[in-house]
Amino acid sequence: MLSFILKRLAVAIPTLLILVVFSYVIMYAAPGGPFDTERTLPPEVMANLEAKFGLDKPLIVQMFNYVWNVVVHFDFGPSYVYKDQTVNDIIAQGFPVTLTYGFWSFVVATVVGMTLGILAAIYHNSWLDYLAVGISIGAQVLPNFVMAPILTLVFTLWLGWLPGGGWQGGQWQYVIMPVIALSTSFMASIARLTRSSMLEVLNANYIRTARAKGLPMRRVIFRHALKPALLPVISYLGPAFVGMITGSVVIDIYFSTGGIGVFFVNSALNRDYSVIMGITILTGALTILFNLVVDILYAWIDPKIRY
Amino acid sequence: MIFGRRTAKSLENADLAPTIEGRSLWADARIRFFRNRAAVAGLVVLILVALFAAFGAYVAPWSNEEVDWSVLGQVDTMGRPSLASGHYFGTDELGRDLFARTVQGTQISLMVGLIAAFIAVIVGTIYGATAGYYGGRIDNFMMRLVDVFMSVPYMFVLILLLVIFGRSILMLFVGIGLISWLDMARIARGQTLSIKNKEFVEAAHAIGVRPSTIIRRHIVPNLLGVVIVYATLLVPNMIIYESFISFLGLGVQEPNTSWGALISEGASQLQYGTLWMLLFPLFFFVITLFAFFFVGDGLRDALDPKDR
Numbered sequence: 001m002l003s004f005i006l007k008r009l010a011v012a013i014p015t016l017l018i019l020v021v022f023s024y025v026i027m028y029a030a031p032g033g034p035f036d037t038e039r040t041l042p043p044e045v046m047a048n049l050e051a052k053f054g055l056d057k058p059l060i061v062q063m064f065n066y067v068w069n070v071v072v073h074f075d076f077g078p079s080y081v082y083k084d085q086t087v088n089d090i091i092a093q094g095f096p097v098t099l100t101y102g103f104w105s106f107v108v109a110t111v112v113g114m115t116l117g118i119l120a121a122i123y124h125n126s127w128l129d130y131l132a133v134g135i136s137i138g139a140q141v142l143p144n145f146v147m148a149p150i151l152t153l154v155f156t157l158w159l160g161w162l163p164g165g166g167w168q169g170g171q172w173q174y175v176i177m178p179v180i181a182l183s184t185s186f187m188a189s190i191a192r193l194t195r196s197s198m199l200e201v202l203n204a205n206y207i208r209t210a211r212a213k214g215l216p217m218r219r220v221i222f223r224h225a226l227k228p229a230l231l232p233v234i235s236y237l238g239p240a241f242v243g244m245i246t247g248s249v250v251i252d253i254y255f256s257t258g259g260i261g262v263f264f265v266n267s268a269l270n271r272d273y274s275v276i277m278g279i280t281i282l283t284g285a286l287t288i289l290f291n292l293v294v295d296i297l298y299a300w301i302d303p304k305i306r307y
Numbered sequence: 308m309i310f311g312r313r314t315a316k317s318l319e320n321a322d323l324a325p326t327i328e329g330r331s332l333w334a335d336a337r338i339r340f341f342r343n344r345a346a347v348a349g350l351v352v353l354i355l356v357a358l359f360a361a362f363g364a365y366v367a368p369w370s371n372e373e374v375d376w377s378v379l380g381q382v383d384t385m386g387r388p389s390l391a392s393g394h395y396f397g398t399d400e401l402g403r404d405l406f407a408r409t410v411q412g413t414q415i416s417l418m419v420g421l422i423a424a425f426i427a428v429i430v431g432t433i434y435g436a437t438a439g440y441y442g443g444r445i446d447n448f449m450m451r452l453v454d455v456f457m458s459v460p461y462m463f464v465l466i467l468l469l470v471i472f473g474r475s476i477l478m479l480f481v482g483i484g485l486i487s488w489l490d491m492a493r494i495a496r497g498q499t500l501s502i503k504n505k506e507f508v509e510a511a512h513a514i515g516v517r518p519s520t521i522i523r524r525h526i527v528p529n530l531l532g533v534v535i536v537y538a539t540l541l542v543p544n545m546i547i548y549e550s551f552i553s554f555l556g557l558g559v560q561e562p563n564t565s566w567g568a569l570i571s572e573g574a575s576q577l578q579y580g581t582l583w584m585l586l587f588p589l590f591f592f593v594i595t596l597f598a599f600f601f602v603g604d605g606l607r608d609a610l611d612p613k614d615r
Contacts, residue, residue: 015455023464026471141596143547145554145567149574149585157577164578246462250554254574264463265555268470276467283460 001300008295012288019284020070020277024063027273053078066277076278081270087278090263095282097167098248098259101178105244109183109190114233116187117194121202121229122221132191139188144247147181148254165256178251186240193236198229227301234298238291245283336532339609346605349598356595360417363410368393371407372562383581397583400576408564409587415565416546417595419479423545424538426484431491432534436526438492439499440518450496453489461486462551469557479558483548487541494537495530502529532610539603543596550592566592 041049050056057065069075076087120132142150155177156164168174201207202225210220252261260279267275340346369375375398388397388405396405438449465482472478502508503526511521550567552558559565566588573585 011451011454015459018455019459019464023467026467029471137597137600140600141543141593143551145551146570146589146592149570149577149589152574153577153582153585242460245460246551249462250551253555264466265557268466268557271470276470280460280463280467283463287460 004299005292005296008292012292015288016281016285017067020067020281021063023277023280024066025059027277028059028062053080070281076281077274079267079272079275081267081272081275087274090275091260091278091282094252094258094260094263097257098245098252098261101175101182101251101257101259102244102248104175104179105183105186106241108179109186109240109244110237112183113187113190114194114230116191117233118198118221118226118229120191120195121198124199124202129195132195136188136191136195139184143185144181145250145254147184148177148250151177151181152254165254167257174255174257178255178257181254182244182247182251186243190233190236190240193233194229197232198225201225201229231298231302234294234301238287238294241290241294242287245287336606336609340605343605343608345601346608349601349605352594352598353602356413356591356598357417359591360410360413363413364407367395367404367407367410369404369407371403371411371564373403373407375402375404383579388583388587396587397581399572399584400579400581405569405584405587408569409591412564412566412569412588413591413595415476415559415563416549416567416592419476419483419549419565420542420546420599422480423483423487423548424541426480427487427491427541427545428534428538429488430484431488432495432527432530433522434488435492435495435497436499436522436530439496440503440522440526442500442503446496450493453492456486457489462548465548465552466555466557469552474557474560476559476563479549479552483545487545487548491534491537491541494533498530498533499526502526536603536607536610539599539606543599543603546592546596546599 047056055062066077069077074088076091079085079087079090082090116132116135120129123129152164155162162173162177166174207220207225210224211217215223248259249261249264251257252259253265256262260283263275264279266272267279364371375392375394388395394404394406396409399405399408434449434453438446465486468482468485469478508521508525511525516524546566549558549565550570553565553567554571556568556571559568569588570585570592573581573583573588576584
């Protein structure tokens with residue numbers, strides 16, 4: 001097991017480094033710098049600014065300094081646009097929010113999706129099955145940026161039940177719509193995956209054997225069917241996580257939740273390189289870490305995998 | 308002797324055209340596809356949407372850039388969808404005709420979806436077939452690279468690219484094309500692994516056909532069925548990506564527009580009660596995605612031997 005984890009780490013770390021180098025190089029190659037303003041600054045001021053942020057050194061040195069600071073001090077440097085804030089400040093400000101509704105979305109998508117899929121498979125071809133299939137097909141065409149306006153329309157403008165945006169320290173009224181908007185399409189995918197893999201498992205010979213032995217249906221499902229049926233679903237959790245991180249950008253913009261996504265898009269529009277870099281690296285690291293966890297989980301649960 | 312209609316028909320065909328064409332894999336697939344009602348309905352919807360995109364501009368009395376000054380400032384009352392004013396779908400908040408803009412958005416979104424899927428098919432198939440055919444260390448390296456790309460939050464990288472190289476449709480194509488081929492490469496590789504052990508590949512190898520020719524002449528044509536299925540399922544996903552980017556305002560720029568941009572504009576006007584700005588683009592977005600998914604599923608049932 002340990003050697004398996006080490007082997008995966010040996011892939012994960014270079015991946016992250018490639019991401020850092022790649023984004024740094026294209027950032028460096030980009031036309032226009034962070035200090036290009038409407039009126040051109042005097043060359044001396046420009047030189048001072050560049051010296052302050054270390055932009056006058058050669059690319060390799062800059063990159064090395066950056067990576068060194070990130071890895072050793074966990075310091076993403078100052079923001080070029082928000083003059084009095086460092087990237088770390090911005091991340092510390094926005095990240096807890098993103099994590100909160102991201103976590104709940106993940107829980108909702110997984111739990112509801114799996115339950116729906118399992119029930120649909122057990123009661124195959126019943127109204128429950130059709131309902132589940134209908135929901136999962138419908139939700140497929142409702143990505144977060146479509147769900148968000150629809151939810152606001154119904155729950156804020158028509159029914160007036162929920163506030164249309166804001167965060168207020170994460171009170172439940174403010175969390176509901178972001179969570180629903182973010183989780184719907186992933187819930188649908190998880191439900192569909194679970195259903196088809198559960199159906200396959202329920203038709204397997206060993207399930208027939210278990211039932212022939214006279215085990216009650218509940219026991220057959222929980223003891224024999226569930227584990228193998230959920231394996232393909234686990235491998236989908238990685239991509240789902242990436243999708244949710246990405247989707248958080250839309251959520252932050254649309255619901256003004258103040259998460260990391262707002263900063264990302266604003267920095268993208270203002271060419272605030274250090275903030276974009278910081279957020280890209282952070283989400284990249286999280287994604288890679290999460291994929292690692294999923295892989296290990298998979299290997300741990302699936303007895304067929306020898307590592 | 309009483310024949311069923313289908314039997315009678317097939318006998319008739321057998322008499323008239325005694326070639327084997329009528330029973331080829333593709334003909335079989337076509338028959339299976341047209342028996343699937345959801346898939347056929349999806350195909351019809353797609354054709355209608357394509358016609359809308361192609362000829363909608365000739366129907367609209369207004370162009371997509373023209374501002375109707377008479378409705379400006381009172382869009383919520385004067386800009387309603389009506390046949391009399393010529394704004395069939397109403398106007399947007401700037402008094403531009405939403406029908407013409409939806410036509411244009413449909414054109415751009417469809418184009419992005421199709422081109423990105425096209426890039427994915429070309430690059431992904433060749434990449435995956437090559438990796439799968441050569442195997443061993445080359446395969447290992449090539450697929451590791453795909454793993455690396457896949458574990459990156461690509462949407463962030465895509466936004467990075469758009470910021471740095473300018474927000475243009477071309478860059479959007481390049482950026483989306485850059486990530487769209489990864490899944491296709493995996494699928495193509497998986498299929499290649501099973502195809503390359505077939506006798507006809509062995510035979511080709513035995514008579515000294517070069518590996519690149521084997522891939523081109525023997526492997527890729529046999530991948531085609533699966534590739535077509537996944538390409539059809541890829542188009543809606545690419546449309547979603549593009550709309551996502553445009554929703555954030557980082558994709559297509561004014562005066563061009565796309566479904567994502569239109570949905571975003573409509574959504575930002577919700578509180579003024581001008582619902583049509585959201586609902587018309589949303590309607591086209593949703594039915595097109597539905598149609599693509601249904602057609603894709605239908606094609607899979609028709610072409611993918613595994614699911615028969």
